[in-house]
Amino acid sequence: MNRFWIVILALAAFSCQEEVYLPLATIDGDVPVIEAVWTDNTYYNEVKISLAEDYFDTLETQLISDAEVFISEEGSARKIPFAYNVYSNSYLPLNTGEKAEVGEKYQLTVRWNNNVFTSSGTLLAPPTVDSVTYEYQEDRLFRDEGYYIKVYGEIPFEEDNYYRIRVIENDTLKNDRDDYLLFDDTFGLRFFEEGLELNYSFDEGDKVRLELFRLNQKAYNYLSQLVNLLYNDGGLFSPPPQNPVSNITVIQGESDVLGYFNVTSVLSRTVSIEPEED
Numbered sequence: 249m250n251r252f253w254i255v256i257l258a259l260a261a262f263s264c265q266e267e268v269y270l271p272l273a274t275i276d277g278d279v280p281v282i283e284a285v286w287t288d289n290t291y292y293n294e295v296k297i298s299l300a301e302d303y304f305d306t307l308e309t310q311l312i313s314d315a316e317v318f319i320s321e322e323g324s325a326r327k328i329p330f331a332y333n334v335y336s337n338s339y340l341p342l343n344t345g346e347k348a349e350v351g352e353k354y355q356l357t358v359r360w361n362n363n364v365f366t367s368s369g370t371l372l373a374p375p376t377v378d379s380v381t382y383e384y385q386e387d388r389l390f391r392d393e394g395y396y397i398k399v400y401g402e403i404p405f406e407e408d409n410y411y412r413i414r415v416i417e418n419d420t421l422k423n424d425r426d427d428y429l430l431f432d433d434t435f436g437l438r439f440f441e442e443g444l445e446l447n448y449s450f451d452e453g454d455k456v457r458l459e460l461f462r463l464n465q466k467a468y469n470y471l472s473q474l475v476n477l478l479y480n481d482g483g484l485f486s487p488p489p490q491n492p493v494s495n496i497t498v499i500q501g502e503s504d505v506l507g508y509f510n511v512t513s514v515l516s517r518t519v520s521i522e523p524e525e526d
Contacts, residue, residue, distance in 0.1 A: 280312060280365070282496055282507035284356050286319055287461075288348045288371060289514045295330055295339040297358065300506050311337055315360035322353040322368070348511060350374075356496075356509045363501030369464045369511030372408055375440070377401040377460065380517045382450070394449025395521045397456060401440050409433035410468035415448060416457040422448070425478035430471055450521050460515040466495035470508040 279300040285292050297312040317330040317339045328346045330339035348354060348371040355368040382397045403409060413429040415422045429446075450456060463471075473492035496505050 278361065279504045279506060280315075280358070280360060280363075282356075282358055282365060282505060282509070284358075284367070284507070284509045286348050286354055286356070286369070286371075286509070286511050287514045288350065288374075289516070290341075290344060290347050292514060293341055293347060294336065295356070295358070296337070297339070297360070312360060315339070315358050317356075317358050320355050320357065322355060348513075350513065354511055358496075361501070361503065363503045363505075364499050365496050365505050366499050367496040367509035369467065369495075369509060371511050371513055372462045372464070373405075374462050374513035374515050375401055375403040375405070375411075375460070377515050377517060380458065380519050381443075382519060382521055385449075391447070392449045394451060395454070396445055396449060397458070397519065398443040398445045399440070399458060399460075399517075400443050403433075403437045403440050408462075408465065409437060410463040410465055412461045412463060412468075412471060413446070414459040414461070415446065416459070417448075417450065418455055425475060428471060428475045428478075430468065430475065432468065452521055452523050454521045455518065456521065457516060457518045461510075461512040463510065463512050464495075467508055467510040467512070469493065470495060 281298050281300050282295065283297075284295040287293055295317050297315055297317075299310040299312065301309070313332045313334075315332075319328045319330070320326065321328075329342050331342050332338075333340045350371050350373045353368060353370045355366055358365045378400045380397060380399050382395045384395050385391075385393065387393045399413075403411075410432050411430070413431075415427065415429070446458075470492045477490070477492065491506055492508070494506055495508050498505055
């Protein structure tokens with residue numbers, strides 16, 4: 249008899265469930281999303297501009313190709329104009345040899361649709377990478393067997409320690425939410441001298457390129473918030489999704505703006521995984 253009432257109560261509870269749809273903010277008007285990267289390596293320098301979409305939109309990304317884009321160096325007359333490139337779907341420097349210099353402060357300016365957006369950042373000196381090694385390791389708890397890479401170097405700076413590592417395996421960028429390898433000096437930086445082991449297993453024959461970026465704090469905060477957003481599963485205990493705080497400001501016009509300007513030094517190392525000699 250008790251079992252009968254338990255079943256009835258379970259059915260009653262199930263019948264009371266209903267889906268709840270949380271109201272999310274929608275985009276009001278045309279809001280540009282600016283993703284600008286300015287480094288000491290010409291390969292990375294570009295500005296991407298698109299229109300923001302609502303959270304549940306499934307439309308194809310709308311690119312903005314008619315903006316005026318340039319970067320200026322603070323305290324000098326140096327001005328680097330950008331032009332839209334149909335092959336990269338982004339804005340590239342008109343002079344392909346232009347790049348950032350350590351210690352200089354740069355300002356991005358984007359003019360579009362009667363609006364002007366700006367952001368600035370300083371190119372900080374990169375740390376030192378002494379060597380990149382790899383070693384074959386057997387199965388471990390939560391880790392597959394394979395070759396694991398360690399990066400050895402030195403970070404001598406007492407402030408502005410904000411970093412990101414990107415991993416490119418066989419020309420494919422690892423770009424899932426687990427692949428934003430961000431770190432700062434909250435727990436010290438001694439581990440970099442002792443060898444920072446990447447949490448990826450590689451196979452013989454793999455070609456791996458590692459890219460180490462030293463970021464400004466606001467750009468680092470933007471990426472950190474982006475990672476938190478990517479981990480938001482929309483569950484009952486997850487906060488409502490919201491855009492990362494942009495480091496780009498509106499100085500003319502009434503439009504909002506999203507995205508970020510990343511002034512960063514870059515160190516790149518490539519390693520080919522070869523079988524260990526007997």
